[in-house]
Amino acid sequence: MHDGFEDVYERYGRAIHAYAARLTGDPGSAEEICQDTFVRYLAHEDSLKGQNGSLAPWLYRVATNLGIDRLRRSKPMPLEGDPPAAVSAGPGDLERHDLDAFVRAEVGRLDPPLRATFLLHAHHGLTFPQVADVLGISESGAKQRYRRAREHLAKSLAHLLEEDER
Amino acid sequence: MNCDDVRAALSDRLDDLLDASASRAVDEHLAACEACAARAERARRLRDALRRPWSVAPAPADMVERIRGVAFRRPAPRVVGVLVRHGLAFAAGVLATLALVGSPEEPRPAAPTAATPAVEVSHSPPPPPRRIR
Numbered sequence: 001m002h003d004g005f006e007d008v009y010e011r012y013g014r015a016i017h018a019y020a021a022r023l024t025g026d027p028g029s030a031e032e033i034c035q036d037t038f039v040r041y042l043a044h045e046d047s048l049k050g051q052n053g054s055l056a057p058w059l060y061r062v063a064t065n066l067g068i069d070r071l072r073r074s075k076p077m078p079l080e081g082d083p084p085a086a087v088s089a090g091p092g093d094l095e096r097h098d099l100d101a102f103v104r105a106e107v108g109r110l111d112p113p114l115r116a117t118f119l120l121h122a123h124h125g126l127t128f129p130q131v132a133d134v135l136g137i138s139e140s141g142a143k144q145r146y147r148r149a150r151e152h153l154a155k156s157l158a159h160l161l162e163e164d165e166r
Numbered sequence: 167m168n169c170d171d172v173r174a175a176l177s178d179r180l181d182d183l184l185d186a187s188a189s190r191a192v193d194e195h196l197a198a199c200e201a202c203a204a205r206a207e208r209a210r211r212l213r214d215a216l217r218r219p220w221s222v223a224p225a226p227a228d229m230v231e232r233i234r235g236v237a238f239r240r241p242a243p244r245v246v247g248v249l250v251r252h253g254l255a256f257a258a259g260v261l262a263t264l265a266l267v268g269s270p271e272e273p274r275p276a277a278p279t280a281a282t283p284a285v286e287v288s289h290s291p292p293p294p295p296r297r298i299r
Binding site: 005006009013014017018021022027030031034035036038039042043099100101103104118122123124143146147150151153154157158 | 178215222
């Protein structure tokens with residue numbers, strides 16, 4: 001079955017845009033990456049039409065490459081939204097949205113390839129074989145990158161949960 | 167598995183990174199060990215926090231039109247390309263002519279080779295200064 005472009009965008013556009021926004025932390029970059037990803041899709045539409053199962057990884061791969069290129073060219077930028085002022089939440093006053101803000105800030109501090117790995121699996125639901133396909137690495141390499149990202153985040157955030165439990 | 171093994175494997179267990187037998191061993195230990203079960207609960211909270219996607223601004227409503235606009239943008243008219251090519255050829259011709267007519271500069275020396283070292287060593291004494299009349 002051949003989907004028209006609108007169908008493909010309807011199915012994947014929102015996810016690719018959200019992924020680009022989380023990867024770059026910048027709404028303007030997210031729009032451009034999303035646009036360029038689907039422009040490239042249209043350029044390769046004929047060859048991609050028969051590959052329904054691999055279309056999502058293909059789109060994520062293009063968006064990832066565009067995003068990482070952009071992150072490497074640009075200076076570090078604050079992620080969308082206000083970053084937490086400091087890790088100053090006291091015991092018991094760590095609300096869920098505060099924790100989410102800390103997570104967002106810490107994810108933004110990951111190296112771009114680790115950040116992409118983490119986001120693809122944890123937030124966008126790709127399996128490790130799919131993450132590996134997107135990033136052009138082995139499945140064990142994708143798992144290893146995910147572990148490194150998770151360990152960095154856990155180290156940065158674990159004390160917040162421990163304080164919150166006291 | 168002892169407590170240390172389980173604590174080391176806990177995050178992998180929660181992220182489904184362990185094989186079936188290792189997962190079973192962790193689960194059996196957690197069912198019998200309160201301390202590790204409490205630690206597992208904290209790890210689960212952290213895992214849940216990490217996996218909760220934060221909201222982002224939605225894509226612009228006109229994104230499909232934008233994509234089509236860029237993808238199907240007409241290439242520059244051919245006449246422009248021809249003019250550009252001819253303009254470049256003309257400029258190249260002018261530069262070549264200027265080079266042939268000659269420049270006021272001395273011709274550049276050939277690149278130094280083993281036979282002609284970059285710094286010329288003179289073995290004869292310099293000529294005497296000309297007398298000023």
